[in-house]
Amino acid sequence: MAAKLFESIGKLSLGLVLAGGVVNSTLYNVEAGHRAVIFDRFQGVQDKVVGEGTHFFIPWVQKPIIFDCRSRPHNIPVSTGSKDLQNVNITLRILFRPAIMQLPRIYTTIGEDYGERVLPSITTEILKSVVARFDAEELITQRELVSRQVSEDLSERAASFGLLLDDVSLTHLTFSKDFLDAVEMKQVAQQEAETARFFVEKAEHQKNAAIITAEGDSKAAALIANSLASAGDGLVELRKLEAAEDIAVQLARSHNVTYLPSSLLPPPR
Template sequence: MALLRPSCDSSHLYQRQKITKQPPIHLQMNYVAGTTWDYAVKVDGGMRAVIFDRFVGIKKSVVGEGTHFFIPWIQKPIMFDIRSRPRNVPVVTGSKDLQNVNITLRILFRPIADSLPEIYTTLGVDYDERVLPSITTEVLKAVVAQFDAAELITQRELVSQKVSEDLTKRAAKFGVILDDISITHLTFGKEFTQAVELKQVAQQDAEKARFLVERAEQQKKASIISAEGDAQAASLIAKSLGEAGDGLVELRRIEAAEDIAYQLSRSRQVAYLPTGQGVLLNLQQ
């Protein structure tokens, strides 16, 4: 009696082998790693991330530096730079004496990291464009209006200090920190500039006139002193002549002759001819 074995369909066996066959382990690991990396976000140094969730909205927590995972299609990271950045804000305003003032403020600013969710919700990523120009203009107009045009120059340090204090308080309400505030440019209108130049010219002319007057007075005093000296000298000479007679005059004549003789003796172009002797020889009579 022959033993019968169950017959197997060849196509059925092929399908079973196809279902039970698995890809190599290294391919599975590469697939998992690639899929996982697609769900990760890297936050660089000096950056922070705010997570937007499609179900709960903006999350209150701030993501710090490093690699973080999120749910694709549901969560979206929004990057913020928390390092200090410069910004120049030009403003045209008026002084206390109604002079036009062109002033430029240089600001170093950065957001408060813990306030980034609120900043993004109320202002957006370009928060600095929305906040800094408006509050800077407001503060500068309020401070500059307290000073005259001349005081803005002579008291520039005080003006800068008041602007810095008021602007720092205003920026803090929006979650922004101002690390440094400085006035880099300060000019006035054309009329005021011309008036200042004319005033400087007038002051220079006044200084010059005062110098000329003082010099004339000094010359006058010098002439008086010189005349008084000459009068005293003449009085002394007359007194000496009265006491010594012609002897003083003769003494002065001798001293003058000695001085002249000394000066002539040092000159090579002068020849001396003795008196009382025949110095011209072989001359026909």
């Protein structure tokens, strides 16, 4: 009796274990930030996108494909030419993620490694197109405009593949050594030109000042000559009276001197 009881318990345990194994084999988990697409051997990829949590599927008939739908970074270096035919090396940093409702189409047309298959090619295409609209100097001075234009064009292009771009930024922008040397020489030439212009302007100001001074001296001499001509003998008499006054002052100060030496006489006017 006991042997039959143990045998029944053993069969029941075995059945529970087998049943548990079967149940476990029909379950799959979708972690946070992920989504799943179901591939059916008879119907193909289903249009339904499975959300987070634990779900059932039919073993052998169905297969869940898990996608990470969180934003991920991708750095893409590109070498291209500017509008003025300068070689430009650019590195673009992209934060991308798949559009959730387009996961079935992404899996069907591109595959699970959609980022590596799509982003490098479309990024190179867009960067070459945008950079060719600007010359080398504009790429430096209008970097924000270039970055915005790349972001808009690239986002539109990526959307056609079911990809969403959360951020696009230019992290690296360099030119060839020949161009950098040319820029340095241009800056030196501009500084030398500014210095030369300063000296030219200074000489021009000094020339104008000399002309104004000469004109002033000429006008002053003309005024004095006109005054002498118009005053005539009256001016001479006035000067004699002024000289006599000076002599009287000198005699008044010198009590023991009845005449003035020529050294004490006032200068003729």
